[in-house]
Amino acid sequence: MSTPKQFAEKLLQIKALQVNLQKPYTWASGWRSPVYCDNRKVLSHPYVRDFVKSELANMILDKFPDADVIAGVATAGIAHGVMAADLLKLPFVYVRAKPKEHGMGNQIEGELAPGKKVVVVEDLISTGKSSLQVVDALRAHGADVVGMCGLFTYGFPVADDAFAQAGLPLYTISNYTALMEVAEEQQLVRPEDKEVLAMWRKDPASWQPPVM
DSSP states (O other), rough: OOHHHHHHHHHHTTTEEOOOSSSSSOOOSOEEEEEEGGGGGGGGGGGHOOOOOHHHHHHHHHHHHTTOEEEETTTHHHHHHHHHHHHHOOOOOESSSSSSSTTOOOOOSSSSOOOOOOEEEEESSSSSSSHHHHHHHHHHHHEEEEEEEEEOOOOOOOHHHHHHHHHHOEEEEEEHHHHHHHHHHHHOOGGGGGGHHHHHHHHHHTOOOOOO
16 A cells, blocks of 8 residues: 555544545635544554654655755644654754744744755645745745645645745645545445545535535
8 A cells, every 4th residue: 555545544544534525524714625634633643643753754855855954834733843853853943824923023933044945844735825824934034945745635726836836846645636545445435426526626615515
């Protein structure tokens, strides 16, 4: 079994990934979705956590061997980024969605000298908007952001376009395609559901659940 499918299977086992066409989930954006991913649950399962730590570290070594610093996206990307940075013995910083409104007013927490090659660690990629805001903050600080590594991506066209426009390579341990393969193998989705799920992935913002 490929690594993306292995990880999708682990996420399904710990119910970090769930698929439900009958009762779609509502995201913070207001989108209705038949798929929900909560990678924070990984932290409560030591063996899955070790898998993620190892896979992220290997990915960074393979794709970005000259990385100087790992940056986690607050808050969900912090723990995963710290684990990878610890394994690689690299410095770590994390980046808030916006500067603090008190104290030093920092948006980037930790020590980051301008010109350092930075790999951003994110837990989940949906539209890519919030992830790329962090990249913008790092670049404004003078960092050389060389790429992003994440746990899971839905592979939405809007995200693919956003990363292409930002000139930033993105790699993830697993993805929506692998999830659907495993879900079908485990009979979590029926063959006739695949068309509905494909329509959602193509245009998630306007998707409405089918009448059952």
